[in-house]
Ligand SMILES: Cc1cc2nc3c(=O)[nH]c(=O)nc-3n(C[C@H](O)[C@H](O)[C@H](O)COP(=O)(O)O)c2cc1C
């Protein structure tokens with residue numbers, strides 16, 4: 001049974017010993033972020049996530065509680081998707097992918113239950129929902145009622161960091177949902193941090209091209225059942241509905257309810273809903289914001305969201321997260337996405353054995369890829385494939401190794417990669433789109449990427465020398481020494 005809503009997940013976390021309630025008064029301005037930091041990360045980095053999710057029941061200046069670090073461990077991501085291992089989700093996705101173009105009649109019949117299952121994941125429109133318990137319009141709208149966090153000292157203000165931002169493609173009418181932070185300017189206005197290559201930004205540009213003086217409807221849901229709440233960060237193709245994907249993940253359709261003041265729909269179980277619009281001719285300075293790079297993203301010009309109506313549940317839980325020096329909660333969310341989407345990558349590129357994205361690479365700075373190399377130049381083909389694959393286009397450094405390297409052991413990767421390269425020969429540069437947050441790129445959104453071919457080099461790649469074997473003790477000697485071991489006094 002899918003979680004009905006965020007509160008049901010809170011209860012599940014509590015039952016699993018994965019959530020702690022805090023009754024003392026703590027300020028959403030800096031203090032909650034600092035507490036979350038201390039609990040979620042081991043300052044000495046001896047362990048990764050160490051602490052539980054936190055429910056601050058007495059956030060200074062607000063009547064509503066703050067939920068943070070909700071997804072800050074692999075275990076909590078597994079709980080969110082109701083699986084024992086993230087591989088189970090990956091296997092389900094793999095199963096769906098395999099059903100494309102079945103050959104014989106028998107295969108077609110076998111596929112029917114899966115197709116039926118897929119059909120049942122489509123979002124379902126419902127007449128009403130808990131998100132409509134309380135409604136504010138006009139002057140009654142006040143974002144400052146909510147315990148919105150300021151997370152780092154140089155931040156430009158308070159930011160909503162865990163929203164589901166709903167828009168419609170002005171040409172196809174198809175829905176998009178993205179998690180884009182929103183700086184609170186005042187009681188009824190926020191920024192809309194649509195990075196250049198994201199789908200929300202594309203909707204904005206297409207609508208502006210038609211009518212620069214117009215506006216587009218935008219609705220924002222904060223807090224929902226875990227699969228739905230996480231759907232905003234999924235790197236899926238444009239015009240593929242994130243709510244359908246959420247339905248697939250939770251194995252039950254997401255119930256959607258019409259907004260009060262615009263034509264969009266939002267999850268009926270949302271804790272808080274903000275309805276409004278974005279003017280196509282209005283930009284405003286957004287930032288700075290202490291970002292997941294571990295540095296501040298500097299001020300920039302972004303669209304502005306005007307809130308016309310707020311609805312929320314009785315006693316809404318304000319879901320948020322803090323980003324900053326890695327690893328943070330978003331690392332675990334990203335890690336789950338990486339595991340879940342690996343079968344999709346493998347489907348398209350079966351030579352990919354595995355990928356790894358260390359936390360310090362903050363998703364787009366480093367991807368280690370293990371491949372079964374089978375023709376000359378294969379490593380470079382895979383680099384180019386990754387640079388053309390959705391949001392993997394942002395990957396600044398790709399290291400390609402042979403499949404027998406354990407890429408989750410970063411020491412092994414360092415050792416074997418550095419041994420395998422002749423830098424001048426094996427490093428390749430490429431120009432293209434880069435992440436908006438990359439502060440080192442020559443200009444915003446455009447820069448270079450580097451691919452390192454750290455596979456064994458082949459004669460057919462012009463490598464004329466013999467490649468040595470890796471040192472491994474022979475089995476017979478190991479067995480003899482095992483027998484001797486007790487006599488050695490070691
Ligand atoms: C905590 C968190 C905050 C994020 N903030 C932003 C943001 O401010 N702007 C942005 O463009 N992407 C942000 N992202 C990444 C997007 O959510 C992600 O790229 C998503 O796939 C975008 O949806 P889209 O592909 O439909 O555009 C954030 C992700 C997380 C996990």
Ligand SMILES: [Mn+2]
Nearest residue numbers: 176177199238
């Ligand atoms: Mn999208």
